[in-house]
Amino acid sequence: MRTSLRMTSAAAAALAATLVLGGCGSGDDGDQKPAAEETLNPGADPETGKQPGSVQGVWSTEADGxxxxxxxxxxxxxxxxxxxPCTGRMMDGDKPTLDLTCPDGGGEDRASGTVESVDSEELEVAWNGGVTDTYARVAEAPKDMPTDLGNLEDLLPQG
Structure with missing residues (x-):
């Protein structure tokens, strides 16, 4: 029961973060592909059968408790x-990089990261603090961002 509640809270926080990020895009609603929509792993892994994946989406992991x-x-x-929440941008390159800013300067050990690998189930990010986190996909990225946030505050966990 505790895990379900924690995952529900995490999912609500992820939803809120996703909605907030909707206003942080490039501003061009044309037919451009989002940054890093292409994959780092061009084909299915013959050993695991995992399919290539996009960095786009909601990912979760546990680290350092x-x-x-x-x-x-x-x-x-x-x-x-x-x-x-720490927020920022993803920059394209040989490997996408994540540049984040955290409130009050906290979270500096994960302020800049490089996507090392991604497939349909896992995302691996090497952070500037010397740690590498492996995230599990929780949800796909939404295709269209809502413009009316309605009663979003009612959905967020209180406390």
Missing amino acids: EEFVLTVVADGVSLVRGGT
Whole structure:
């Protein structure tokens, strides 16, 4: 029961972060592909059968006794750690990089990261603090971002 509640809270935080990131895109609603929609792994892995994947989506992991929820929508990125969101951008390159800013300078050990690998189920990010986190996909990135947030505050966990 505790895990379900924690995952529900994490999912609500991820949803909120995803909605917030909707206003952080490039501003061009044309037919452009979101940053890093292409895959780092061009074909299915013959050993595991895992399919290639996109960095876009909602990802979760536990590290250092904390739950982390990483959300990537277009070029917007959010990392929720212990209920505190860090937000920023994803930059394209040989390997996509994640550049985040955390409130009050907290979370500096995960302020800059490089996507090392991604498939349909897992995302591996090497962070500037010397740690590498492996995230499990929680949800796909939404195709269209809502413009009316309605009663979003009612959906967020209180406390």
